[in-house]
Amino acid sequence: MTTSFNALIEHFKNYFPLDEKERVELSERFNERKIKRRGFILQQGDVCRHFTFVVSGCFKMYAVDQASKEHNLQFAAENDWITDLSSFYSEKTSSVYIEAIEPSVILQIKHADLLYLYTHFHKFDRNFRIIIEQKYIELQNRVLQSISSTAEERYLSFLEQYPNLANRLPNTQIASYLGITPEFLSKIRKALTHKA
Amino acid sequence: MTTSFNALIEHFKNYFPLDEKERVELSERFNERKIKRRGFILQQGDVCRHFTFVVSGCFKMYAVDQASKEHNLQFAAENDWITDLSSFYSEKTSSVYIEAIEPSVILQIKHADLLYLYTHFHKFDRNFRIIIEQKYIELQNRVLQSISSTAEERYLSFLEQYPNLANRLPNTQIASYLGITPEFLSKIRKALTHKA
DNA sequence: TCCAAGGCTTAAACTAGTTTAAGGGTATTT
DNA sequence: AAATACCCTTAAACTAGTTTAAGCCTTGGA
Structure with a gap:
């Protein structure tokens, strides 16, 4: 068990902590990767194949408009999640980029493996429900700010x-x-x- | 079983459809209410006690700024969900209003009852995870538009x-x-x- | 039935935010 | 060590969006 996995397991202690069996299943299905500064984990036109947990470093997700301008949708630093949910679940091509702003270490899970965890362990459905709910609340505050x-x-x-x-x-x-x-x-x- | 409950059960067919036991538990825990035009189901300063499914009619959620201006965060019409997630889960006072724009019929569930469904039936955790994920995607598109x-x-x-x-x-x-x-x-x- | 309250538009004066262009500073890359 | 790319700022001219005010038209309540 690497220190990266420890960070992820610690992260789940903020929600419904994982038991031994769940920790094993998790560590078998998440893969560690190191990403250089300016490295991409998703490019426009590709399908987003992974749900990503940031262990260290920092990423930005952005869209590029007709005039080639970049528009940052979100940042994700240590202990945060980042993925293009829309592309990840629909398996359609993404319209955004996810790029490392700093040299980073991440843990990634594939679509099919996450579905496996959802199906076999109620707790993953629950924990990811709560994670998304919190991100929804953040995003709603941002919308409120942008219109007011x-x-x-x-x-x-x-x-x-x-x-x-x-x-x-x-x-x-x-x-x-x-x-x-x-x-x-x-x-x-x-x-x-x-x-x- | 009223036609309102049928609408809700039909709604879940878009996700993981409910079995007989789940339908019974659901209908025992959701309450039907009729709301007049301009009626509130949440006011700033109150705790948001319910998760609401709109059977018919239409609502707006809005915040009021220092200058007393209203800013609409979202609308919800037939077969949509509306709640102040932040207040609902934290049980802290809300900073928004939810008001009927048209005479409406809704189904509501209380916090404790929804937790009961989450805990006893994996499928509710899953279905609500997916519902929130879809709303997250919509909101993210809106943020992108607002900045670009x-x-x-x-x-x-x-x-x-x-x-x-x-x-x-x-x-x-x-x-x-x-x-x-x-x-x-x-x-x-x-x-x-x-x-x- | 009447009237008060919204709702939609127009227009003139204003302000928040963009564009274009330029200069200087600091990191990365070679 | 030099070169290049990026980053931050300033300023002048511009454009997108607001404010204030007024007028007209519908709708729903008493």
């Missing part, structure tokens, strides 16, 4: 919610996540230092 | 995705959902008729 707050308010609440990420990410990536240009983020930051 | 598309593009894709709702809702409600003012939506609509 200014860019400055959104930036401040990003800093508050992800202080850890804010240090590690270049501002261009944060701007893309907030839905504004890097130039405008620069203006906002300047205005904030003058306020403080 | 103009208001006109968002309006057009709302019309495409919810042609049914677009007819039933006043434009003020759609504007609030899109995160723009009714005046600007009016401009967009005018520009579109001139294009067509």
Whole structure:
């Protein structure tokens, strides 16, 4: 049992912790991979074959528009999950990229293996239900912000919610996540230092 | 067994259909209610006690900001689910309202009863996992649009995705959902008729 | 039946956020 | 060690979206 698997097993202690049998089944079905900075675990046009747990490092998921601009949908750092759910379950081609921002270590499970865990162990269905529910709540807060707050308010609440990420990410990536240009983020930051 | 329950049981046929025992347990734990136009099933400051299935009619979920403006987070019409997940599971007070836009019929289950179904029947954990996953995918598409598309593009894709709702809702409600003012939506609509 | 409350539009003045362009700084790569 | 790519900022001109105000038309309640 590697330290990577320990991180995953610890992670499940936040939900319904796994028993011995479940831990064994889990470790037989998740595979460890190391990903370089700028390495992709999913590219637009490919089917998303894996559900990914981030052990260390950091990823971004983004879509590219007609004008070749990247738009960051989400980040995932240590102890977070990342996958294109839509492509993963439908097995249709994905419209997004998932790329490492830092050298990273991940644990991945294939579609068929996850279905095996769901079918044979009630607890995996339950734990993943709860994981997705929490991500749904985060996403809903983000939608609320995007329809009701200014860019400055959104930036401040990003800093508050992800202080850890804010240090590690270049501002261009944060701007893309907030839905504004890097130039405008620069203006906002300047205005904030003058306020403080 | 009322026609309302039939609608719910039919709904589950889209996922893993229920067997006889599960149908009985379900019908013992969901309660039917009729809600008038402008009736609330959740108000800001209350704890969201129910998970709600809409049999007929239509609801909006919205937050109210400091300036007393309403911002629509989502709509739910026939055969859709609506609840403030965050408040429902945490049992903390909610920051949103859920209000009927039309006279409606709903089926509701309490927190403890849903936990009972989750615990005793693997299939409910699974079905609700899938339901939430689908809603997560929808929400993610909405986030992508909000960070990458103009208001006109968002309006057009709302019309495409919810042609049914677009007819039933006043434009003020759609504007609030899109995160723009009714005046600007009016401009967009005018520009579109001139294009067509 | 009347009237109050929404709902839709128009228009003028305004503000938030983008675009284009340029310059300087700091990491990665070679 | 040099070269290149990326990152951050500034500024001027522009465009998308808001605000305020007014007018008209429907709808539902008393």
